[in-house]
Amino acid sequence: MSVHEIEMKIRELRSLQALIEEAEQEAEAIKDSIKAQMGDAEELRAGEYKVTWKVVTSNKLDTAALKKALPDVAERFTKQTSSRRFCVA
Numbered sequence: 001m002s003v004h005e006i007e008m009k010i011r012e013l014r015s016l017q018a019l020i021e022e023a024e025q026e027a028e029a030i031k032d033s034i035k036a037q038m039g040d041a042e043e044l045r046a047g048e049y050k051v052t053w054k055v056v057t058s059n060k061l062d063t064a065a066l067k068k069a070l071p072d073v074a075e076r077f078t079k080q081t082s083s084r085r086f087c088v089a
Contacts (some may be wrong), residue, residue, distance in 0.1 A: 012087055 001009075035053060044051045067074040075077050 014088065 034044070034051060038051070038053055041085045042052060044053075063074065
């Protein structure tokens with residue numbers, strides 16, 4: 001692929017990314033308006049649709065506290081990983 005073709009691909013990519021971001025923002029705004037309508041309710045029915053908005057509880061490891069309290073244990077169970085990050089500037 002020539003530099004010109006790559007430049008055109010990048011331009012198209014950035015345009016599509018902007019459309020995706022705009023669509024995601026619109027979707028979040030719609031979700032927020034539905035949540036506002038629901039208030040404290042966990043379920044809402046609208047025609048053929050059922051919307052739920054429930055509290056979900058999860059347990060997560062507080063790695064900062066573990067490193068502070070037991071740094072040797074935290075170090076033994078820390079795993080380093082590598083990946084490649086794609087970025088267009």
